[in-house]
Amino acid sequence: MNSFLDDAYALLLKGNVYDGMDMLDRELKTCRNKNSFNEWRNYVSSYVLSHPVKNLIHLCPFTKHSFYKPRGYAGDAELIDFIYGEGHAKNVQLEGIALKIAHHSCNTAAPRAVRYRRELLAQRIEESVNNEENPFILSIAAGHLREIELSPSALNGKVGRFYALDQDKDSVALMQREYGCYNVSASVGSVRQLLSGKIKFSGLSLVYAAGLFDYLVDKVAQRLVEVMFSFLKPGGRMLVANFLPNIPDVGYMESFMDWFLIFRSRDELLKLFETLPKDKVADLIVSFDPDENIVFVEAIKK
Numbered sequence: 423m424n425s426f427l428d429d430a431y432a433l434l435l436k437g438n439v440y441d442g443m444d445m446l447d448r449e450l451k452t453c454r455n456k457n458s459f460n461e462w463r464n465y466v467s468s469y470v471l472s473h474p475v476k477n478l479i480h481l482c483p484f485t486k487h488s489f490y491k492p493r494g495y496a497g498d499a500e501l502i503d504f505i506y507g508e509g510h511a512k513n514v515q516l517e518g519i520a521l522k523i524a525h526h527s528c529n530t531a532a533p534r535a536v537r538y539r540r541e542l543l544a545q546r547i548e549e550s551v552n553n554e555e556n557p558f559i560l561s562i563a564a565g566h567l568r569e570i571e572l573s574p575s576a577l578n579g580k581v582g583r584f585y586a587l588d589q590d591k592d593s594v595a596l597m598q599r600e601y602g603c604y605n606v607s608a609s610v611g612s613v614r615q616l617l618s619g620k621i622k623f624s625g626l627s628l629v630y631a632a633g634l635f636d637y638l639v640d641k642v643a644q645r646l647v648e649v650m651f652s653f654l655k656p657g658g659r660m661l662v663a664n665f666l667p668n669i670p671d672v673g674y675m676e677s678f679m680d681w682f683l684i685f686r687s688r689d690e691l692l693k694l695f696e697t698l699p700k701d702k703v704a705d706l707i708v709s710f711d712p713d714e715n716i717v718f719v720e721a722i723k724k
Contacts, residue, residue, distance in 0.1 A: 450673025
């Protein structure tokens with residue numbers, strides 16, 4: 423079961439990075455799917471992370487950042503910036519095999535889906551501005567709010583107020599510093615504060631949570647859907663996204679990146695919307711990224 427680690431390592435050392443990385447993605451996913459969760463975790467710690475291939479893979483700053491979690495948690499905004507090729511990632515100079523590994527790991531299925539997600543969010547911001555003058559918008563677990571850079575309307579000050587909540591004070595400071603001039607009001611806030619009512623909003627035209635639901639158990643996620651919907655004005659839209667099960671790079675993410683998500687199918691994500699008042703829901707819209715690795719559910723309020 424470990425021979426593929428030796429084979430991939432040999433390919434990488436020869437400079438055949440694409441085939442070596444492709445082998446790792448494919449075989450790690452196979453190992454993950456053949457074993458129980460505990461068996462998989464034990465295999466990763468006992469074999470994958472003790473193999474010398476790990477040292478090569480961690481030449482990739484994207485992968486290494488995820489594994490060592492400098493901000494103390496998975497999926498932080500700096501990590502997402504690596505996917506976007508922005509911010510913190512711009513300061514990283516790579517060459518040789520490190521550059522090739524980083525290019526591969528930032529262009530697999532999951533990163534491509536994350537970039538599409540950003541584009542979709544920017545589209546919804548644009549639509550909100552086109553539908554009404556000076557809309558109020560909220561992003562929950564906003565990270566670095568990079569989607570605003572793809573929205574000409576937001577950059578032209580056409581959003582009445584763009585609220586951005588995040589638990590990470592460093593992310594909030596960056597949003598205030600880089601986007602405060604675009605009517606962005608960034609503040610530290612948690613899911614717990616939203617669910618308890620300590621943080622409230624009303625009259626929103628758009629509220630969304632891009633990556634948050636990948637980390638929430640069903641009970642919390644369903645309650646947050648209810649709270650987000652309650653923030654909307656009539657005609658307002660809410661959007662949540664979730665990675666689908668069995669994405670191609672799941673084995674790589676969970677082993678070399680120590681990045682574990684809560685995956686949901688289309689039906690599992692839709693189930694979180696079942697407790698919304700049916701007489702208040704004008705429409706439920708389901709969509710996917712082009713490779714079908716993320717599912718999006720949007721609810722329109724009557």
